Every structure is written in structure tokens, then in C-alpha cells.
Amino acid sequence: MDLFAVFKELQQKSDTKILLVVLDGVGGLPLEPGGPTELEAARTPNLDRLAGESALGLLTLVYPGLTPGSGPGHLALFGYDPFRYLVGRGALSALGLGVDFRDGDVALRGNFATLGPDGQVLDRRAGRPSTEENRRVVAKLQEAIPRIEDVAVYFYTESEHRFLVVLRGEGLGDGVTDTDPQKTGLPPLEAKALDEASRKTARVVNLLSARIREVLRDEPKINGALFRGASRRPSFPSMAEVYGVRAAAIASYPMYKGLASLVGMEVLPVEGEGDAHEGKLKVLRENWEGYDFFYLHFKKTDAKGEDGDFPGKVAEIERFDALLPEILALKPDVLAITGDHSTPALLRAHSWHPVPLLLKAPYLRRDAAQRFTESEATKGSLGHLRGMELMPLLLAHAGKLLKYGA
Amino acid sequence: MDLFAVFKELQQKSDTKILLVVLDGVGGLPLEPGGPTELEAARTPNLDRLAGESALGLLTLVYPGLTPGSGPGHLALFGYDPFRYLVGRGALSALGLGVDFRDGDVALRGNFATLGPDGQVLDRRAGRPSTEENRRVVAKLQEAIPRIEDVAVYFYTESEHRFLVVLRGEGLGDGVTDTDPQKTGLPPLEAKALDEASRKTARVVNLLSARIREVLRDEPKINGALFRGASRRPSFPSMAEVYGVRAAAIASYPMYKGLASLVGMEVLPVEGEGDAHEGKLKVLRENWEGYDFFYLHFKKTDAKGEDGDFPGKVAEIERFDALLPEILALKPDVLAITGDHSTPALLRAHSWHPVPLLLKAPYLRRDAAQRFTESEATKGSLGHLRGMELMPLLLAHAGKLLKYGA
Known part of the structure; x- marks a missing residue:
């Protein structure tokens, strides 16, 4: 079933902005059974406050048990079926x-x-x-x-x-x-x-x-x-064609800029080294009026996980938490925070475990999840979704998707 | 999308053992609204202890509302799409x-x-x-x-x-x-x-x-x-081809031995009458070194449900609970306990209700579910999966599945 044909039919213009924040590899595991994951160990007052007024859930990016590479994980978040939209190794x-x-x-x-x-x-x-x-x-x-x-x-x-x-x-x-x-x-x-x-x-x-x-x-x-x-170079339909959005990518690492360009996003130039937190926020602020979908990527949560550096990954989560008020100050109509896969420091590698998803948007129901963590997300009102199911949900909350069928 | 082609590409050898225990028809219903199911009524100290250190979830074997026959229920558990891998009535x-x-x-x-x-x-x-x-x-x-x-x-x-x-x-x-x-x-x-x-x-x-x-x-x-x-006789790809595992089946009843043989499992001979608990454990112990995937089947939970015998089904669940320490003594790397469908005594027949899934394995997160019951499984960190999604999850936890995409 090609859902893109459906989405194309249901596009609706609206004066709202969607911000998708991807904390690369953010999902984790406890170092010892019963212990906290990286997200659970992190002190995240801003994320906690946001979680209290958001809806949470879990995303299995590709398929239960399948560990996503960066390509399939990101394409799924952009709503592209990772079994259909393949990127060759070269x-x-x-x-x-x-x-x-x-x-x-x-x-x-x-x-x-x-x-x-x-x-x-x-x-x-x-x-x-x-x-x-x-x-x-x-x-x-x-x-x-x-x-x-x-x-x-x-x-x-x-x-x-x-x-x-x-x-x-x-x-x-x-x-x-x-x-x-x-x-x-x-x-x-x-x-x-x-x-x-x-x-x-x-x-x-x-x-x-x-x-x-x-x-x-x-x-x-x-x-x-x-x-x-x-x-x-694969030739994929653009997000503009499929969803009717003007989409921009804000990322530092070539892989993510490349993946965003495959789905037709405008890749905005970012100043600064590494994750360039301030550089990214600057670009986001300066281009806020020009687009209606933003993909904002942070890499270091994954990098620390790949290094097996549990406290380092916790620190990167806390760095993002410190940045969050500046992001919220832009008042995105729909804000999603999630990951493209888990990278538990315990495994020093990507893993198949689902990632937490936080959705701050109009039209939410009560939600029992109180933190942006794996265990709290299990209680969330969004349930357990497949990665490619996120994008239509964001569009719906943003008023960009019409009714299906009369 | 044929996921078997994906799994074949991602096979990885590892020195781990997966044990899939199927309590036939284990899912149940309360006799009166608000009452306990068979699993909830059973005294299961060993299962309770295990649940405390496991991850739980629910499996809808085939599709919501579809009551699985033994064929589709089992094929789904083995990872075979029950809409694609059909076994004729004859x-x-x-x-x-x-x-x-x-x-x-x-x-x-x-x-x-x-x-x-x-x-x-x-x-x-x-x-x-x-x-x-x-x-x-x-x-x-x-x-x-x-x-x-x-x-x-x-x-x-x-x-x-x-x-x-x-x-x-x-x-x-x-x-x-x-x-x-x-x-x-x-x-x-x-x-x-x-x-x-x-x-x-x-x-x-x-x-x-x-x-x-x-x-x-x-x-x-x-x-x-x-x-x-x-x-x-249908000709299905074998579990060895698809997953790269040497798989053995331990079951007493011809139907389940037959279904296991259709997916290329070695069917090990079991001594004893009926569910032959001790006979099955003996065969499991004696063949533990020879395989890396075991399917261990118990029938009586279903048979008592079909008889409408609620206390009888409770007793069969308790008999399995008593056997559990001997199973755990083998120290399987990955242990799943679930059913191939529900058979509530109330209905005297198979039903469409999801079954609880218990997963004891490395790399689990915190889990709020404290018993192997339908209601506790609802809180579990594995969420609500489709039957055919279980197998790749078991392979992943056993280190037998590589990353999908770079």
C-alpha cells in the first residue's frame, strides 16, 4: 500500500510550524539490570516539565528486532518506508x-x-x-x-x-x-x-x-x-510533493544533511564545531519564517553511545535539556523530540530497542508519562508506533492533513 | 515486502540459545466481568519472580479480531506471515x-x-x-x-x-x-x-x-x-535458511510436531503421556548443546480451555509454573513464554484476544509488569506486538541479527 498517494491527496496548507528534533541514538539501556538508562539517569528539568504537558509514546523505527542504520532510521522518521526507500552502500x-x-x-x-x-x-x-x-x-x-x-x-x-x-x-x-x-x-x-x-x-x-x-x-x-x-543517488519523492511542506534541515554532519537532501529538504548552513548547539539555534531562529517543517539534528548522543561512554551520553542529553528553553521560545505549533534508533552505551552500537517520542502539540489527551524516558514513554498516550507513522501524526496535529474518505 | 529476504541478509552466528515456550491457548477471560482470567487466578510464584526481572508485552497473533487456528498461530510465532504461509485444510x-x-x-x-x-x-x-x-x-x-x-x-x-x-x-x-x-x-x-x-x-x-x-x-x-x-504438504523456507538457526521442536501432539517440521525444525522424540512434562524436560536437557533455537510446546492449557474447565486450566498453568525452575536451570540466553492464541474456558474455544508475552533476555529495560498475566502484560515495556514480530526480537536479543542498512 503506497500511503504517499494518500498523503498527496490529503495535503492542506496551514500557517503552522512543525519542529522535529532528532537526538541521534538517544534510546539507551541500563548498565545493570534494573538500573537507569541514560535518559533516566540524566537531570533534565526542562524536558521533564515539557513531558508533563506533552503526549509520549515509543517508536520502533523499522521493525521489532531490526537495528536501524542511520539511513533507514532517518527515512522512517521522515515518513519514508525504510523497506521501500533504500539507499545503497556507496x-x-x-x-x-x-x-x-x-x-x-x-x-x-x-x-x-x-x-x-x-x-x-x-x-x-x-x-x-x-x-x-x-x-x-x-x-x-x-x-x-x-x-x-x-x-x-x-x-x-x-x-x-x-x-x-x-x-x-x-x-x-x-x-x-x-x-x-x-x-x-x-x-x-x-x-x-x-x-x-x-x-x-x-x-x-x-x-x-x-x-x-x-x-x-x-x-x-x-x-x-x-x-x-x-x-x-536515489531519487525519492520530495517532502514538498508528498506532504506539501517547505522543509528545512539543520544538521552538522554530512550524513544527515545528505539524507535530508534526499527527501528534498533545504539544508541550511550551520556555523560551529561538533554539535554546534548555538549555531543551530541561530540558524533555526533566522529561518523560522521561511519554512513550515524543520528537522533539527544532534549527533553527540549517538557518538557517546558508540564510545560506550554512559556519563558522556548523559551529559549530552543534559546539554540538550539546557538548550530546550531557547527552542520552546520559538513556539513551534508541533514539536516532536525523538531518536532515529537507540545507541546504548552498554552495547557501544546502534540497537533495535524502541526510542521514546515526545509530542507537544494542540489537541492532546491526558497522558500518564511524566518524563522523556523509555520507561515513562511506555505509559504514554501515543502508544507504540512504527517510525514511519510519526510524520502523518505531526501533519495532523499541525492541521496539514485532511480527512481520509468522506 | 518479503522480510525473509531481509532476515537472510542479516543473519549472524552467535553462541547463544533461544527457548520459545508455547503454552497453547494460555490467554483467557474472566468468567464474570471484572473477575480474574485463568492466568490471574493461578498461583504462579516462579512465573511471578521471573516476570519481575523480565520484559512483558502482548501479542496479537494474526490480526486484531482474528481468532487463530493452530496453524496460523504457530506459524506467526515462528515468524512466518500467517497470511502468506498457508496450510490447506487437508x-x-x-x-x-x-x-x-x-x-x-x-x-x-x-x-x-x-x-x-x-x-x-x-x-x-x-x-x-x-x-x-x-x-x-x-x-x-x-x-x-x-x-x-x-x-x-x-x-x-x-x-x-x-x-x-x-x-x-x-x-x-x-x-x-x-x-x-x-x-x-x-x-x-x-x-x-x-x-x-x-x-x-x-x-x-x-x-x-x-x-x-x-x-x-x-x-x-x-x-x-x-x-x-x-x-x-506446503513447502516453506526453513528457519535455518531464513534465520540461520538450528531449530528443534519438543512437543507431544502430532499437529505441533507437524507444524514445526514444516518450518524445518528437527522434531525430537518425547517419552510419556499427555503433556509429558518430565519427558520434555529430559529431551530438552539432553539436546541442549545440539541446537540454538528450541520450541517447547505444552498443550493442556488449551485442552482445558476447550473443555470449558476454568479450574483445570488454572491447574495446568500451575503445573507449568512448578516446572519452570528446571527450565531456568538450563540458563537459556533468551527465553520467551507465550501462547499461540487465547482459549478462554468461558468460550470453550480459541479466541482473538491477545496473549501475554514474557521475555527474559540480555539488554532489557525497566518494566512495570509484575506478573505473567493479560492485565500486567498491558503495562509491559515490549508493548503490543503482532505475532510474527516476535521472532526477529528474539534473534536480536540473542545477537543473531545484524544492523539493517548502514
Whole structure:
């Protein structure tokens, strides 16, 4: 069932503003059974007060048990079915690095590898080089291989053994198999076209692999490359088309700016380092009149979780809490605060656990939840929703969605 | 969206064990409004203690308001979409009786009927004969009709007027219409092939119907047969393929062993009568090292509910409670306790009401539910899930499911 067709029919203009705050990876776990999660441990007087006058609930972003990557988690929050709107691995890397990546380009995720004298893979990660070493080799390749046939080739360092290639030229499909054999002792695979439109891409990838081996033949460790996840920039319907909103994104990290741009949001430039709290608020204030939907992203809650830093994640939640009065001063008609997935410090990774959702909006019912925490959200009047169900709820509370059926 | 394709991609091996305990039909209803359900009335000190350190929730097995049969209820618990993975009526009977039923066989559910002199149906149930009488007629038919053309025919007693026929031979499709006209005064219908591959089956069913009338022409009441639900043994992807687990089933009743075998579980032999509590525990202990997923089934909670025996069902719940310490002693990494549907004694039948779910596993949050009951489960941190959503959740907690999307 394509709900976008329904939403398109039901669009209604209204002079209201929706603000979606995403605290990346905010959901957590207790370090010991029965203990508090990061949100439960945090002192959040402003969030507590807001929760008392809001409706709460839980969001399972993608599906019970499925741990969302950043792509599926965010697309779900934007209302895009994460099983239907897929972003390939190469495209996601390009978005994450924030490089020039245009319609028609094909992005490939690369691993530097060590190949033996007969061409077989000895180490799929070339001994995990430093990122500095990666930069040196990428510069060498970029200079030696500016193009293959009429296709421009752009190399970018990701980290350690990981790099990105963007191919730019006419007639490049992305239906191409990986060259990574996924195990040592075998030679890299030949890239094969999965459709007619991708034959040129496959040929270029194979020529590129051969050229890389030539250029790197005297390198002691990094003397080959394995490619995965060839993908074009996905072409998704925009939030303007689907929901009829003018949407803006305020985020610091390339991945989130990239994901927002995929759904047609205007990405507003933010000044400042890291999470740039003040820079983001400044941009939000300055652009408040220009849009009716804002996506405001904070990254550090996830980063601290990935580091296994429980107190650090608590501190980031408290930093957000301190910022909250400035956000509320803008008086958004509809304010949602949630996460794109859980990142419990206990697990040092994303997890499948649902995230709390706070909704401050007109037309709420009484709600028993008193804090923006996982356990309080369980009591909330919004119940337990799927991530992609949030967006129509926000539109409804904002008066932007008409009645369905007569 | 076929989630099995997703799960296949995300399989991860881990050295953990999942134990899924199914208390058949465990969900109940109060005998009088405001009174306790069977679970609420039961004294369950071990379950109560476990609930205190577990996460709880509710499962709607198939769909709100839909009362699950044993097939859909169990397939949902195994993660198989009960609207997609269908078991025909004939096949379900064959599984329930535990008879030899092989790939390529076609099973048909039969009703003994009384036909009038012109061949019209006078009684679709032949006056509800005793099961003993059914056995006598089945034996007579089996002796007289060992085969039709080159197809072997096997007759089995189910109960009263109900019997089963299994056809075994080459080229038997199961796209065949029923011969039961569903009302009296009409003659039995001719079986028709719905596809080319089922033409032989239709012909054999019609010849069989005629032969049955010949053989039974002197019987006073049982002188005809009506057939429904021709079906082959379904061919489902195995749990090993979909989830990457080695799965074992421990159950006493043929239906549940049959359903487990349909999803590729190894069915372990259990000694003892009825629910065979000790026999099942013995098999579980002896095979603990050999598998990473166990399905452990108890039937009597359902049977007592079907009997309308409220105290009997309470007693069966208490019997399970007494067994629980022995189960916990095996220290499963992930333990789920739930039902395949409700069978309230009040209704003497399966019902659509959700069943409580208890999950004891690593990586749980605080949970307000303190007992394994319908009303406490409503407060649980797992929320209200659909039956088929349980399996990925178990895999996630067991570390057997990778991240979805980068």
C-alpha cells in the first residue's frame, strides 16, 4: 500500500510550524539490570516539565528486532518506508562524506586490500592502514587516474582501509556486482552488469580495478582495491510533493544533511564545531519564517553511545535539556523530540530497542508519562508506533492533513 | 515486502540459545466481568519472580479480531506471515493426525455423509457416527480401495463423521475444488481441476467418490463421502535458511510436531503421556548443546480451555509454573513464554484476544509488569506486538541479527 498517494491527496496548507528534533541514538539501556538508562539517569528539568504537558509514546523505527542504520532510521522518521526507500552502500558513504554526488553519478564503497603475486587477496583490509596512509594513497590514485574512458573518477578517503569512488559520466547504471570476494585466497571478482543499462559501469569498474593495481604495484601493502555497493543517488519523492511542506534541515554532519537532501529538504548552513548547539539555534531562529517543517539534528548522543561512554551520553542529553528553553521560545505549533534508533552505551552500537517520542502539540489527551524516558514513554498516550507513522501524526496535529474518505 | 529476504541478509552466528515456550491457548477471560482470567487466578510464584526481572508485552497473533487456528498461530510465532504461509485444510488434518504425509502427496478432508436414492445429500454428517463406527468404515474402505489407477489411497479416521484421505502417486496437483455441496438436497459436486497440473487429482477424487459409494451401498447411514481442502504438504523456507538457526521442536501432539517440521525444525522424540512434562524436560536437557533455537510446546492449557474447565486450566498453568525452575536451570540466553492464541474456558474455544508475552533476555529495560498475566502484560515495556514480530526480537536479543542498512 503506497500511503504517499494518500498523503498527496490529503495535503492542506496551514500557517503552522512543525519542529522535529532528532537526538541521534538517544534510546539507551541500563548498565545493570534494573538500573537507569541514560535518559533516566540524566537531570533534565526542562524536558521533564515539557513531558508533563506533552503526549509520549515509543517508536520502533523499522521493525521489532531490526537495528536501524542511520539511513533507514532517518527515512522512517521522515515518513519514508525504510523497506521501500533504500539507499545503497556507496550512496550512503557519499552522503556521509558530504562529497559532490550528483544525479547520474555512481558511488562505490572501496576497501584497500593486499593482493598476492598471483592476484589473490591476502588481506581484505591491507593491514588496516592509518587514515593518513589512506589519504596518501588516495592522492596518488587521484593524480594517476583522473578518468577511465570518458568517465571522471573521484577518489575520497573514508578511514583506515575504507575509501569511496564516485564515477561521473553518461550512461552509468548501478546494477553492478561487487568485486569483493568476501574472503582471502581468492582473486577479486569481476564486476558484472545486472542489467543492460549498467554494462558500461561494469566495464569501467573492471578497468579501474586493473589501473589501481598498476598504479599501486610497488606499494608494500596497499596494492589493490575491492568494490562494493555500487549505487546512484536515489531519487525519492520530495517532502514538498508528498506532504506539501517547505522543509528545512539543520544538521552538522554530512550524513544527515545528505539524507535530508534526499527527501528534498533545504539544508541550511550551520556555523560551529561538533554539535554546534548555538549555531543551530541561530540558524533555526533566522529561518523560522521561511519554512513550515524543520528537522533539527544532534549527533553527540549517538557518538557517546558508540564510545560506550554512559556519563558522556548523559551529559549530552543534559546539554540538550539546557538548550530546550531557547527552542520552546520559538513556539513551534508541533514539536516532536525523538531518536532515529537507540545507541546504548552498554552495547557501544546502534540497537533495535524502541526510542521514546515526545509530542507537544494542540489537541492532546491526558497522558500518564511524566518524563522523556523509555520507561515513562511506555505509559504514554501515543502508544507504540512504527517510525514511519510519526510524520502523518505531526501533519495532523499541525492541521496539514485532511480527512481520509468522506 | 518479503522480510525473509531481509532476515537472510542479516543473519549472524552467535553462541547463544533461544527457548520459545508455547503454552497453547494460555490467554483467557474472566468468567464474570471484572473477575480474574485463568492466568490471574493461578498461583504462579516462579512465573511471578521471573516476570519481575523480565520484559512483558502482548501479542496479537494474526490480526486484531482474528481468532487463530493452530496453524496460523504457530506459524506467526515462528515468524512466518500467517497470511502468506498457508496450510490447506487437508494438509493440516494430516499433520494433526501425524500420518505419513510426504512431498507430492495430496491430503483431503472427508466427511461421511448419508446420500438418498437419487444421490442427493440427506445428511452431511451421516448422523454423527461414533468414532468407533468411523474406524469400522475406514477399515472397510481401506481394504476395498487400496488404489485408484496408479495412485495409492490411504484412509484415516479423524473423529465422528470426519476422516482423512491421502493420495500418493505421480503428478498430483492440489488445485481441486471441493465435492461438498455445503447443503442437503443437492448431489455431491464433481471435483474440478483448477489448473492443468491437477487434472489427474480431480479425476482420481471423482473415481474415488464413486468407488466409496459402491463399497458403502449397503450401509444404512454412512453411504457416501464429501471432500474438502485438497492440499499438498506446503513447502516453506526453513528457519535455518531464513534465520540461520538450528531449530528443534519438543512437543507431544502430532499437529505441533507437524507444524514445526514444516518450518524445518528437527522434531525430537518425547517419552510419556499427555503433556509429558518430565519427558520434555529430559529431551530438552539432553539436546541442549545440539541446537540454538528450541520450541517447547505444552498443550493442556488449551485442552482445558476447550473443555470449558476454568479450574483445570488454572491447574495446568500451575503445573507449568512448578516446572519452570528446571527450565531456568538450563540458563537459556533468551527465553520467551507465550501462547499461540487465547482459549478462554468461558468460550470453550480459541479466541482473538491477545496473549501475554514474557521475555527474559540480555539488554532489557525497566518494566512495570509484575506478573505473567493479560492485565500486567498491558503495562509491559515490549508493548503490543503482532505475532510474527516476535521472532526477529528474539534473534536480536540473542545477537543473531545484524544492523539493517548502514
